[in-house]
Amino acid sequence: MRIKFSKMHGLGNDFVVIDAISQNVRLNPEKIRFIADRHFGIGCDQILLVEIPESSAVDFRYRIFNADGSEVENCGNGARCFARFVRDRKLTGKKIIKVETAGGIIELNIQEDEQVIVNMGVPRLLPEQIPFTGEDKTGISRAVTYPLSVAGNLLQVSAVSMGNPHAVLLVDNVTTAEVGALGPLIENHPQFPARVNAGFMQIISKDEINLRVYERGAGETLACGTGACAAVVAGRLRGLLNDKVKVNLPGGSLRIEWLDESSPVMMTGPAEFVFHGQIKL
Numbered sequence: 001m002r003i004k005f006s007k008m009h010g011l012g013n014d015f016v017v018i019d020a021i022s023q024n025v026r027l028n029p030e031k032i033r034f035i036a037d038r039h040f041g042i043g044c045d046q047i048l049l050v051e052i053p054e055s056s057a058v059d060f061r062y063r064i065f066n067a068d069g070s071e072v073e074n075c076g077n078g079a080r081c082f083a084r085f086v087r088d089r090k091l092t093g094k095k096i097i098k099v100e101t102a103g104g105i106i107e108l109n110i111q112e113d114e115q116v117i118v119n120m121g122v123p124r125l126l127p128e129q130i131p132f133t134g135e136d137k138t139g140i141s142r143a144v145t146y147p148l149s150v151a152g153n154l155l156q157v158s159a160v161s162m163g164n165p166h167a168v169l170l171v172d173n174v175t176t177a178e179v180g181a182l183g184p185l186i187e188n189h190p191q192f193p194a195r196v197n198a199g200f201m202q203i204i205s206k207d208e209i210n211l212r213v214y215e216r217g218a219g220e221t222l223a224c225g226t227g228a229c230a231a232v233v234a235g236r237l238r239g240l241l242n243d244k245v246k247v248n249l250p251g252g253s254l255r256i257e258w259l260d261e262s263s264p265v266m267m268t269g270p271a272e273f274v275f276h277g278q279i280k281l
Contacts, residue, residue, distance in 0.1 A: 001026070001281045006085055007042060007274040010077030012222030012251025014274070016044045017085045020051045021060075029069030031281050036067035042279060045218045048078050050086060058098040058105055060086060066217030073103030074163030076225015080116035080271035083108035088273070103163020120226070120265040123233045123258075124161035132159040133191050144237050150185050157186070158234035162265065164216070165192055166230035168199040170238075174210045177202075183214025197224065201231045208246045209235060222251030229265040232256040 003025055006017045016035055018025055027035075027047070035041045044067065051061040062082050064075045082099065086092050087110055097108045107119035124130065127140050134140040135149075145156040148167070158168040167186050171177040177200040186198035195216045202210040213227035214220045228247040235241035236258060247254045255268040 002278050003281060004276070004278045005042070006089070006276050007044070008081040008085065008272060009251075009274060010080050010223060010225065010269060010271050011249055011254070013077040013224060014044045015046050015048050015078055015081050016042050017048045017081060018050065019085075019089060019091065020049045021091065025049065027065070032065045032069045033067065034281070035279065042277075045215070045221050046072075046075060046078055048075070048082055048085075050082065050091065053100050055100055058100045059092055059094065060097065060099045062099040062101045062106075064101070066215075068217045070217045071102065072164055072217065074101050074106070074120075074226055076118060076120060076162070076227075076229060076267050077223055077269070077271075079106060079108060079118045079120075079225065080269055083110050083116045083118075084114065084271040084273070101163060103161075106163075114270065115268055116271055118225070118267045120162055120229050120267055122262065122264050123230070125237075125261070127159060130159050130161045130165045130196075131193055132165070133193060135191065137190075137193075148186070148189060148191065150182060150189065155186075158230075158237065160230040160233050162226040162229045162233075164226055165194055165196040166199055166227060167192065167196045168201055168231050168234035171200045171202055174200055174202045174212045177212060179212050179214055179220055183220060187214060187216050197227055197230075199224070199227045199231050199234075201235065203235065203240055204248075206240065206242045207244065208248065209241070210248045212250065223249040223254070225254065225267055225269065228254045228256055229258070229267055232258055233265065
């Protein structure tokens with residue numbers, strides 16, 4: 001089986017994007033891990049599939065697979081790449097595109113300068129929606145921050161779902177934050193039964209933050225769109241940020257806007273093609 005693909009990235013968070021509408025694509029976890037392997041395959045953080053939607057109210061179905069073969073609910077940087085892909089590959093002529101994901105419906109708006117605005121939807125803040133549980137695996141009440149025991153330390157994290165789960169930790173400096181050590185421990189913490197993306201946020205001002213994200217199933221990436229959204233939500237709930245925030249990630253910057261708990265999170269950023277090719281599986 002030969003599959004045509006495009007290699008893309010959003011601020012260095014890189015993807016293999018596959019049109020599963022115009023060609024027959026059958027992937028399993030083993031094939032996904034092979035494609036994502038940076039030595040023996042193509043290499044990427046995640047694989048994105050463009051599929052025919054199940055609902056007539058949207059334009060496409062958008063599926064995301066991590067490098068470890070697991071399927072996840074949402075990916076903000078991937079959503080921007082998805083938007084440019086379906087336009088550039090002439091799968092649609094629309095500038096505003098609605099897509100269904102495992103985490104819900106999102107709206108993509110392609111700008112004249114090729115920046116993409118993504119309506120990421122209203123964040124989910126109830127613990128059972130994330131999901132996040134008490135130490136005894138029972139339900140807990142919503143709070144702005146929650147204590148989380150990690151490696152003998154009691155951390156204070158914000159728990160947010162942007163269609164996928166995030167734990168956001170406030171740090172003094174992202175450069176010295178123990179992302180490599182704490183990231184996998186938070187990701188696999190038993191209080192997050194579906195695992196979790198771990199965000200390490202440094203407040204620069206009420207309008208700007210620095211952020212590093214250890215992504216579930218992928219490790220630390222150069223950028224995480226849903227992580228940037230979750231961090232701004234967490235910062236605003238703590239009263240630390242304004243409604244429009246510049247989020248600096250290792251791969252570049254995103255613009256995130258969130259007015260209040262009844263409003264969707266809006267993300268603006270770039271999406272770039274690297275090359276097109278085909279691979280034999």
